[in-house]
Amino acid sequence: MKNRWIALYVENQVGVLAKVSGLFSAKSYNLQTLTVGTTEKEDVSRMTISVMADDATFEQIKKQLNAMVEVIKVIDLTSIPIHMKEILYAKVSGLDCAGKTEAFQIAEVFDQGGNVKIVDIGADAVLFECTLTERKNNELISLLKTRYKKLEVIRGGAVAVESISSSCR
């Protein structure tokens, strides 16, 4: 079992999201995240799906998706170079002065060119806004969990695109 990634081009129509997500529940596939948005063509949406599966199940998932009339194209992103980011908001509250300072330090350390910011602040709370890889977001969340008692996490699910020439993920 490992985490795998698929991008799907689908018809931008009523019910297509339900059909795709329904496949995962009907066949007991382990869906991790699913994001969807329109593309440069108004009538086409692109989904990014992450799923936990073994090789055989993953092959089956791709075939089942391909068989759907509303699915235009399936791209396996698991082993090709891609760019991938997930938006994350993390609200930490119940902070004293030192806690807030530490929050800024954490943000600074995780930041790579502006993708982790503290975008809001109050008397005892700060709000992180991050655009990191899913894994990096996981790491940040687990650190925040160990440091702060009151933590609210809002994750957007990952979006991914095939690389042009760079090979980083």
Place this chain on the structure above:
Amino acid sequence: MALNITGRKLFVKALKEEGVDTIFAYPGGMITDIMDELYKTEGIRVILGRHEQALIHEAEGYARATGKTAVVLVTSGPGATNTITGIADAYYDSIPIVIFTGQVPLHLIGNDAFQEVDIVGMTRSITKYGVTVRNREDMGRLIKMGFQVASTGKPGPVLIDIPKDIQTVSGSPEYPDHVDIRGYHPNESVHIGQLKKAYRLLKNAKRPLILAGGGVRIAKAQKHLLTFATKMGIPVTTTVMAKGVMPDDNPFYIGNCGMHGRYAANKAVTECDVLFSIGTRFNDRITGELDKFAPKAQIVHVDIASASISRNVEVDVPVTADAKIALEKLVEYAEPMENDKWLAKIAEWENEHPLGMPNTKIGISPQTICEGINEVFPDANIVTDVGQHQMWASQFIRLNKGQEFITSGGLGTMGFGFPAAIGAAVGKPKKPTVLITGDGGFQMNMQEMATAMTEKIPVVICLFNNANLGMVRQMQQLFYGKRYEITDLSAADGKYYPDFIKWADSYSCKAIRVTKAEDVVDALKLARKNTAGPTVLDFIVSPDDLVLPMVKSGTPLSEMILK
């Protein structure tokens, strides 16, 4: 520019252009406009069923008997939900049907309006495609798309939901000849390299076996299979869905394999060194315990749906192709093989444990009834319901003239048989249609007697009446210490309801009760003469008769219960 027409007119125009001559329908508030349009239309026979589930089964029988895409029309809400079991049945057995449901007007959708349900949502996982027509201008394209998707590739049911206002709004009269669907490309070729590889594997086998599934029938590749197998001299076994694709009297045909398959066929699957499977999805009823399925064989799998390949059984040579396209090529390659020893071995297994039932204590042996049907109806399409009688029919009915064996294989829907037989008889009025059914399943859709009588449909109903739900009772007998919980359909005082003869009489339907083996053939002959409508033959059989051999669910094919 042609003049605009209403949605209801376009609906009828679409049916005409698709060559639809029969539809199965039940009225309701949200399709009154379409019904009114049908009233004004000539050349389309509208069969009024008595329940929407039955309509779908009738359409399935019609599609199976004719090879055409069948059409069903029902109203919204309960009319639509009643079709769900039928749609699932058609989906699992890959039967092309287009189902039109009425829907509340667009502005009421989502309002919990009277008789409103989200039928497209409810049937999403059991249709090949489903859509609500939200714009009158899309109607022609979506109906065309429905017929295209239902009938091509791996066929299946398509549901098109038409809100009431769309039916009356005017719009373009265009009905396209073809729709390009960018996400749908049914396989229309075969990878020659893979196919040759598969052929070489087969050719070099010592103990080759062909396993043919329903896909061979759907692709209309029966003759190609027969030529290929006989030319090469390779034995063929079939799934239940493929019964009839090889003539029963062909020396290379060794019968069905699987849960209630022949001993020799299951032995052959277990002992073969190359299993050449075509048009089957390796359902659990065929494989038994997966890890011990065809343990000595390299497996070739030809299927039109790549999603069926290597899903249940790991395959050595996958070939994604339509069965007919693949078999046409294979016939070109075919060279005779020397398989005499292997064929003799299979014949030896057949002699060891031939199919056969012991003479029963009560009533008539089901085998005797099947043999009677073989004698009196050697040319009939055979339709079954689901249960013991279905498996006896799959074992003892002999199909030598390319007839259809119409049965609910994938979903196993009790209540399928009678309406499916009606549909098959409507589709092939010149061919006799024999229904083999049980008293349990028959009662699940016996309201269709009214349909059969009013439409004068001559279905021969062979009721294997053991007053029990026999298939489950058989499991209780074999695996649950004969604790017959809720499988006995009689009352505590032993009375059975209904009396099928009196019941049939209330419909003015000819009915004969048969209790002795020597009366079977005469009763069938009488039924054959009655071509003016249905005939009920109430055959009394014993609840203790078992379907054997039997492979217990989840155990290997080699471990058959024989007695």
